[in-house]
Every structure is written in structure tokens, then in C-alpha cells.
Amino acid sequence: MATAQQRGGTLTVGLGYDIDTLNVYSTGFLGDVQAAVVEGLVAPDAKANYVPVLATQVPSVRNGGIKVAADGKTMTVTYRLRPGVKWSDGQPLTSADVKFTWEAVKNPKFIAESKDGTEDIASIETPNATTVVVNYKRVAPDFMSTLFTFGILPKHTLEGKDLNTDSYNEKPLGTGPFRVKEFRRGQYVILERNPYYWRKDSKGVQLPYLDGMIFKIIPDSNTLVTQLRTGEVQLAYSIPYSQVKQIDGVPGLRIVKNNVLSWQHLDFNLKTVDAFKDPNVRKAFAYAINKSAVSKALGGYPNPINSVVVPVFSYANAAVPRYDYNLTRAKQLLDAAGWKPGPDGIRVKDGKRMSFKIMAQAGRSTDEDAQQVIIASLKQAGIELQPDNKSGVAFRDARYKGNYDLFYGGWITSADPTYSVFFGSKGVNNGQGYSNPRIDTLLTRAESTLDPAQRTAALREFQSALMADLPSIPITTNPSMIAVTEKLGGFVPNPTNMTNFVNTSGWYLK
Amino acid sequence: MNAAHLLKRLLGTLPLLLGVSLLLFGVLHLAPGGPLDVYADNPSVSPEALAQMRVAFGLDQPLPVQYVSWVTAFFTGEWGYSIRTARPVSQEILERLGPTLILGGTSFVLSLLIALPLGIVSAVRRYSGVDYLITFLSFLGVSMPVFWLALMLQLLFAVQWRVLPSAGIQTIGSDSVLDLLHHLILPAFILAFASVAGWSRYMRSSMVEVLGQDYVRTARAKGLTAGKVVYRHALRNALIPIITVVALDFATILSGAVITETIFAWPGIGRLFIESMNGRDYPVLMALMMAGSFALVISNLLADLAYAAVDPRIRYE
16 A cells, blocks of 8 residues: 555556557547546456446445346346546536437447447437436447446547547547646656546545656667667557566566466368368377477467466366367377378378468567478478468458458457357358357357356357367466556556556555 | 759659559558557557447448548648547647657768768879778678667667667656757767768779779879869769768658667657558558658759759759
8 A cells, every 4th residue: 555655656668559549439540648637437456357447336236236028038237337426527427328329339430449348339328417227239248348348438528529630639638647748749648646436446546646658669678678678668568578587577577477378379261271171180290289288389478278268267177178289199190180290201192292371460570480390290290381481461351251261369358258259150250151050049049148158058068169179279377467666556467458557546656 | 953943853653653642552451451450459448439430430431432532631731640649640740750850861961971081092192001900890780780789789789888868758757958969979870880981982993993084193193182183073973872862861861760660669650650560550650651652752852952062963844
């Protein structure tokens, strides 16, 4: 806990990307700066559990916040807003702002990247200033990982404005601990204390403790590390694994490991590559990949995993079919599948060499290093892989359309991931063309029930079925390494896609 | 060169620029992916939202239609909106132009001031110790990767000695010129280093050639001092080939220095280009590349003018 003397000071944070807009609903990145300025009704905490922010409690069936209709097809979510909350311009936050947020984001004229969840809502009622009743068109257990969790928009300054071009995108108005003082594109964002912030600490001291925060934009990771060493930057995340040890030795800095909700995986293209349609071939790949070697090549920080559901989640299934590194088994499976070693050691079947292209994101050194280990691993089993790396939009395009043989990459999810987008037959991120009716059924069941026991059962079964089928080999879960000054107190990393800056009010400088 | 000729030259660039624009537009749109793929990267984006955006940006139109509407808009000064930030392209570019001109301009002047004397000294004292030293340094400059040199100098000046800032254009909150100059030293020097290396080699070989000419020998035979021979008689002619090289490099100032700007977190055009490229932000990319092409055309024109100024024998009719 901070003392009165520890109030004040400015924290300088280094960001490795160029901010496009400060509007949480239309940025192409996860909103780091935005999270310190704009608040939602609820937010995930350090353990990826939702906690109340602008709402007084997290709605659930048990506390009466969620009511499912008698026919079981729709639901109603009621939020009670915290009384006395003000926007950083002094105006009060009311239920009308929440309703406005839904209308503004849903508006077809607003070009937003995050409209998820708006279509599920049929109507919103605001019986009084602190009550919001949201009527859903379906039972949507994932309602918290969208819309009102990202942030609430101020009706009194945005009503009738064009959100695509409004100055809100440079200077968002929020209820968070800080407000934007200055945003210079390509350079920095200066945040200052929000004098109207609602939260006080346990001793009744007005939060936030910090006077302000500065987010400096430094695209080159080597320069970011240099700035940490000179003290020009006091906090930076996603430090390259190769530089963690170097930073750990710098006096005044410490390294914090954040077990983000991410998993790295090797995907098979099931649409166009005939060889991968044989499950035994896919299994042979899994047996031939030495996951510990992958981890070791990345400084030992990643943890090998056996399921696409990372161990953080309570419904992670430890009893899924496993494919521990076993070269002999891999070779046996390939032999049995008709792929026999050819003259150059690479396997051949019906005159076709077992040679594929493996795509990863160019320039992402962690992924490229892992890719090299995988290539070397599979070579041992007589499989030839050639790197085919792409960058930026070309990479994404190939991933969505499935223009690859094999794809190595990672996903980071919200506290409440929707796995059907990756593995459902119609999943928007399913570029590999995977389709399995049983998986679809299980995911639909998991994603349309509010009963935790049923949801857990369906998700556990989904993992087992997926690992038995093996369209994608889970490899490791990669933590994000954060370098932070020893002077910063109250800092707790956040593993979700809401970023580390989702709760900055309790941070203080010693 | 008279005004009519200048006008003719300028008008002649129009079809050239139009052809360049068609080529750039085609190449850009042939590259895989589109601007909306950036949005699709987020698992929570819906296909409906993407469809709305496609219509809003006119990306649903056939390519020829998109091209024609782009050309007409561009030549009326309407450069459109950035898909990435939703701000006017002209504003986006203007904001980044200042830092790029400061960095590029400084390093350009610095390069000229260092490269020309170095080249001359090298040529005049051919095969001496000084010549070998300069030759060695310029090979070092040409072959040393910019990012490596930048990292080393950052480590030395910012981490070890703490005399210079490692990155950025200014101390946050400070708008003083002195602070800007302080931040300018490292990136400008590094950017100049490679140019100096190249230009001084050109200067040297050009000078060596001129010094072997008959008229220089005549001047020497008449008993002129070495200084007069070199600076009055030889230098003017030796400069002519250099102008071409320098003028073409001049155009690149406007395009920004991608690597240097990225390493030093310098908010210039080079970085804007990379970000726009990674996001396939067509309006910004087209505007940047057209501006770059225009700068190249203008630099060529300037080089021709400079030729005439330096060498009175060259006349444009």
C-alpha cells in the first residue's frame, strides 16, 4: 500500500507500435493508453476473472443480474452503475451513456473494428440514471468479453457527431484515472491525473497516486531496451526473450513475467494439402516436434502445452491425448501411412516428396526462431520444410485465406475466449479449412449456456476431441516479459487482451 | 534556360507522373491483402463490420473505377482519408514532413560539407597516407549496416557516457531548438555517414580524372600555385558528375530514412510509409509515393539547372 509521500510522479512507458487512434473501438491494436483513460462496466483482473468497475457487481445468474427467458432462448442482463462517477470533464456518468455506447458502436456509419456483441442486443432500457437493462437476442455467455467491457462512450459530447473523424479519436473522454493532455502522433501521449476520478484507496486517499503517465512510441525493440537502460523509459512489455537476461542485470530494473492467454501452434492446411488429410501424418508431425527444444531456443521462457486451452483456465483439460516427443513413433506412423524414406532422406509417397512450406510472421524473431527448431525437428523424421515467411497484411491475408501448407503462429485471447472462431467450420479465423461436426456441436453447446458446469464439460470434451483429431498442434504458451523500474509499486500484470494498463489507479512511484 | 523551356519541361512531367501513378496503383493492389485485413486480425471483429468498411472506403468498386476516382481526386488536391487513422492524408503527411526535412536536410548539408573536401584531399594527395585512410573510412561507411552503427553509438553516447539522448525528436514537454539539436546529433550523423562515404569516392575519382587533363597540366606549366590549379581550374569541372549523384540523393530526403527513423523513434515520413505499407493504407501510400516521384522529377530538373550554372558550355535550348 502506498503512503501519502508516494503520491505523485510521472511514469514513462515505452510502446513498440505507432498508435493509430485513441478510440478503443476503432484501433487496430490492443488499447494500452486507452485502458488508462476509458473504463468499462467490468474488467478482467490479474487472474482473468471479471471484476466490477463502473458497475457495482458482475452480473450473474446467481446474483440475479442475468435472467434467462422461460423459453431459454433469450436473456436479460441488468447492470447497476456505481453512483457518483463523473467523466473527466466533471459531467456525471449515467445509464444513458451505456445505451449511447451500444447505439454509437452499432451505427453502420461508424467504421469500427470491434462491433462484436452489438448485434446480439435487441434493446436497452434505462429505468433510472444508474440502472441499465440489456435485452439480448440470444443466450450469450461471452457478453462480458465485448462491448461494455471495452469502454463506455460519453453521450453528452459525442451525440450527433461523426465518430470516424471526431476529435474523440485524439482526446478520448473517459471515466478512468487519467485523461489525455497531449497526443503527438508518432511520438508520445501525455496523460494527466483525472481530478474527478471516483476511486479511493482503503485509507480514503483519492486515486490515482501518479500525477501522470507518458507513453513514448519507440518502434525499434533494441532502442526500447536502450531507453530502459538509460532510464528514459521506466516500463516496457514484450521484451524480446534474447534481451531479458541483459535487462535483468541493469540496476533499478526488474523483470516481471506475465503469463498471457496465448498459445503458439502449428496449423495444417486441410483444404489444399492432401497429405495432411491423413490423421496419422498429422500425429507423426506432433510426435516429431520437440517442444522443449522450442522452449529452450527461446531462452526457456515458453511452457510446452498439450491443448489449445492454456492451463490458466479452470476448464483446461489435462487428460487430452498427448503426443510427447517420440521420433521412433513418428517414423513408424509415417512408414505405415506409406511415406517411405527416399534417396536423399526425405520421405516419398507415389513419387511425391514430403516437402512443404511453413509460414510464420516475418520479423517476429521469437516465431522465426521457433520455426527453425520445428524445421530441424521434422527433418529428423524425414520431412522437409521450407520457410515461407510474410509480413504485415500479406501474412494476415495468407492466414485467413489459407494460402500456406503449414502455419506457425500464436493467438492471444480475452478472459473468455470463443474457440469456435478458430476451430468452428464457419470460424472467421479458421483459414485452414478445418471442419468437424462433433467439434461444432460441442462449441455451440459451450458458447450458448450460462451454466458453468455444462460449459466446462463441453469445453473439456472439445479439447479431447480436438487433440484426437489434431488439425493444429499446440506447441507452447509464451509469456510476455515486462521490464519495469524497481520504483514502481502496485504494478500487477494483466494476462488478457485488455492489456497491463487496465488498472493503473493503484500504481505509485517509490 | 529560359522560362518557356522550363514550363515545357514541367508540363512534360505530367504524362510521366500519370504513368507512374498507374504503375504504383497497379503494383500496390496486386500485392496480397488489403487495408481491412488489419482489422480482421482481431478475433472479435465481425464480417458485417468488415463489409460496412469495404463500402465506406469504396473498396467494393472495381479497380479501374477506384483508380480513376483516385486520379481525379488527387489532381484536385483531394488526397482522401487514411484508412488506418481516418484523418486527412494531407494532414498525416504534413505532420511527418517537418521532422523528415529537418533530419534529411541536416544530414544532406553535413554530408556535402564533409564529403567534398574529403574527396578533393584524397584526389590531390593520391596514394598518400591520408588518401588510404580516407579510402579505408569510406569503405567502412559504405559497408557498415546503419542499424549496427546506430546501436553502437547509442550504447556509447546514451548508455555509457550519458551525453546524448538515445531516441526521439525532443524531450517530452520541451519545444526548445537546442533540445531538438541535441536529439538531432546522432541520427543526422549516422544518416550522413553513408552518404559521405559514397559521395567522397565520386568526388575523388572525378577529381583525379580532371587533374590528369591537358588544361590542368597547362595551368601547372604556366606556373600557377597548386591551390589555384585545383580550386580555380579543376574543381568546377570535377563537380559536374557529382551533381547528378547528389541531386538524386536529394530526392530521397523527402521520402525519409526508414531505418534511421525507426531506430531513433524519429516521427518522419519513412516511418509513416512503413506503417502504411504494413496496413496497406492505400490513400497514404499513393500520396507518399506520388510525392516521392514528384520530388525525383524536380531533382532531375534542378540537376540540369545546376549543370548549366556550373558549366557555362552546357546550354538548354
